[in-house]
Each structure stands twice: as structure tokens, then as C-alpha cells.
Amino acid sequence: MSDHHAPRSLIVTLYGAYGRGTPEHPAGPVPVAALIRLLGTVGVDPPSVRSAVSRLKRRGLLVAGRTAGGAAGYALSDAARQLLDDGDRRIYGRPADQAADRWLLAVFSVPEQERHKRHLLRSRLGRLGFGTAAPGVWIAPDHLYEETRHALERLELAEYVDLFRGAHAGFTPTCEAVARWWDLSALAELHRAFLDAHEPVLRRWARRRSTDPEEAYRDYLLALDSWRHLPYADPGLPAALLPADWPGVRAGEVFAALHARLRAAGAQYAAQRLAEG
Template sequence: MIVTLYGAHGRDFPGPVPVAELIRLLGAAGVDAPSVRSAVSRLKRRGLLVPARTEAGAAAYALSGDARQLLDDGDRRVYGAPAAGEGWVLAVFSVPESERARRHVLRSTLSGLGFGTAAPGVWLAPAGLYDETRHTLERIGCAGYVDLFRGEHLGFAATAEAVARWWDLPALAKLYEAFLDEHEGVLRAWEGRPVADPRLAYRDHLLAVDSWRHLPYADPGLPRELLPVDWPGVRAFEVFRALDGLLRGAAAGYVRAAGG
């Protein structure tokens, strides 16, 4: 949720964000203070948050350079249409047995980026994810183990059949359906009436972004023509985009007012 908050609003803060402010803002979305402090510590250890002080001397945190790159890459996924680019980007890696932990990190990272598995050590994703993949592998120190290629699928099975092997499409559909179950009713409740409660708008917006932001990584923009008919991802994206459009301004106003 802290990553969600920084991704949605944190880069607009004029300086480091005080810990007390993070606690207040996350509290409005139902997160208790100990959980916020624990999450801040984890993000600090991962190098995503950097300790700082406000002008008044209060303990605060700023985004690291790596965190800003991560959020910039995430913006294109979370708020934009699927990455453009024909064909596929392939990641082929080989890690010595003596570095099995590194192999696990690589697999987890590629899976987290939305790559599917064509064969052991051969992972692929839509070609538009090349830049983000390169940034991520460099950031985690694994670029030296991976070769990246661009290519197209030439057979022998139909590409739609192959995609159904490379990704677990039924599991992806369930994720989209869960998002719709949780947030489509929220959209209906906001539609057609003024956004008169900024705190409620902020809460509903933050929860929607937090639920949605994982989905474009599970489904990395697979071409629509390769997916089943009535794919729920289409409707889920429409609901998220509508909620973001309705509530983002009021949510940002609440964050600014709380910061003041």
C-alpha cells in the first residue's frame, strides 16, 4: 500500500514524506501504524526509500533513484494501455549451480514482470516490455546472466494455443473477476453524483489502484486476439480507468490537504 501511495501521489510531495504523514494517509485506507512502520523498514532495506529529515527536523523518507525508475515503469503498466510492439521479447538465462539463489531471484523477477515460460530457462513476454525488463535486470544485478532477444512465433502450434500454455489464463481471468467483484460496485456508487467527500474518494481510489496495480504484471498486455472470447480483463481495465478518472483529482486534493 505504501508503494501504491507513492506511485499515485508520492512523487508530487515537495520534499521527503514524514513518517507521521505516511501513517495518517495509510490509516485513512485502514492500515494501522505498526504495519506502516514495518513496511517502511522493509522498503528501506530494499533501497527504495531513503531516510531524510523535513525542514522541521522530523523523520521522513524520500524515494531513491531506483524507486523512481520502478514507479515510472509501473505508470506505463498501471495507467496505460498494454505496451506497444509486435512480437515477443525472450529472456534466456543460465546460472551456475553454485548460484542457485540467483537463479531463484531471476525466475521470481521474470515472473513478476509477467513473463511466461516457453521452456526451462526460456521466458517470453510481449515485445513492448523490453525496456522495463532491461531496467529491472540491471537494477537487481542479474543482467550478466541473461540474453535478451526479440522474435516472433512461427509455429508449429497456433500462437493462441501456445499462449495458453505459456500463461495460466484461467488463473488470470479469476484475478480480473475478483477485481470486478470488489470495485465495479464502487464505481457504480460514485457515478452520477459529485465527489463531495475527498477522504472517501482518496480511500476508494487508493484501494482500487492497490488492487489493480498487480494485474498488469500478471497479464503483461497479452494481445487481445490471442485471448479467450469475453476476456474479463477488458471490462476490468474499463472499470479501473473510470474509477481513476472520477476520483484521482479529489484523492490528490485530500493528500495535499493532509500534507498541509
């Protein structure tokens, strides 16, 4: 297992891909034994699984329970389920190319006695994909409006923030300003790292006619675990404002192809392991 694939991240990825059920029929607790088997397939040893589960439980993302057969297990908390649901649009569907002059500004002011909330605000806006236009002024593509509003309300931070929607009116050309608001070189490196790790996997599967469910599960889970962070680091900046050789386009294509090729077979393997209890 690559050092990049931390056990806690893989467990969240596993639940997001195969442990939620449907809105009408949410999945119940996943047996601990099944978690150990499923994470073992991607190289995580049992003590690391148990340790990661404990941390996720302390963070309020997993809740202990019993399966229908009485086995000990863990289910997603309501908050974790909401976070995963919110992430689906980002992870599985890159936004259509946005107009290059539509932006969302978040301007915030936090009293000094509540400076811990200032740190939380900066952290959350950064995780949503905002760039920094000026101290206390953060900027993102306009299509993040609803998600940003939802996140700030959920974290009870909305009272500290004013949101504005509009165009960049000057004076720096917008493509130059974008390169100042975001570290495009760092974002490009993230995309290239994804391609280096997973484009060879796609080429290997493209040469095969059959699909082994266990191999599909392993390769898909690792690809999803790598990919799901990228749409937050790179929030879908308008293509017209990015370098012509922007690697994010190819990275999105590779993940979409792996998703189409492997997800269903991987789900078959995961369902078998979960059924074993």
C-alpha cells in the same frame, strides 16, 4: 481493510500516487505523522504503519530524513523512485493491442555456483509478466523489450541472458501455445476479483454529482493498490489470442474510469494531510 491490502503495499501505492513530486521537483520526506493519518484513512493502524515503514527502509526503498519543518519522515530512495517511474506505463496506460506474432524470448543459463541468481532471474522475469515456454526459456509480448532490458541491467543479470525478438513459427496454433505459456484461468480470476471489489465502487460514484475528497482518496488508493499488480501478472497479451470474454478488458476500463473520477480529488485530500506535517 481487506486482507489483500497489506500495509507495505499500501505505503508503496501511496508514495507512487502522491509522494513523488515531479522529476524537476522531487518530493521530500513524508512526515511519519502524515503517513499514519493517510494510512489510517484506509484502515491501517499506527503500529502497522511503523512496522511496514521499517521493512521498506530495510529493503532500501525508503530513506529516513527530515522535512523542511524538521519533522521526522521518509522519502523514496533513488531505486524506489526508478521502480515507480518504470511502473507508470504499465499501471496507467495499457499498451495498444499488440501484433499477435511479435514476441520477446529470454534464454538464460546460470552457473550452478550462482544458483541464487537463477532464482532471482526467474522471479524477476515472472514479475515482469513473462510466461514459461520451456525450462530456461521465457516469453513475453514484444512491447516488454525495453523494460526487460532495463530491469536486467539494473539487477546486474544481463550477462546471464540472451534476448530474442521474433514470431511464433509453429507448430501449435499460437492461441493454444499462449494458454500453455501463461495460466490464463488464474489471470482471469485476478481480473474478476478486481471487478468484484471495485466495479461496485465505480457504479456508486457514477450516481453522485459531488466528490468528497476523503472518500475519493480512500476509494482510489484501494483501487490503485489492487490494480497496480495486474498489469504485471497479465502483461498485455494480444486480444486476438485471448478468450472472447476476457475480463481484463473490463478491468482496465473500470480502473481507468476510477482514475479519471477520483484521482484529482484524492490528491487534494492527500495534499491537505501532508501539509499538516
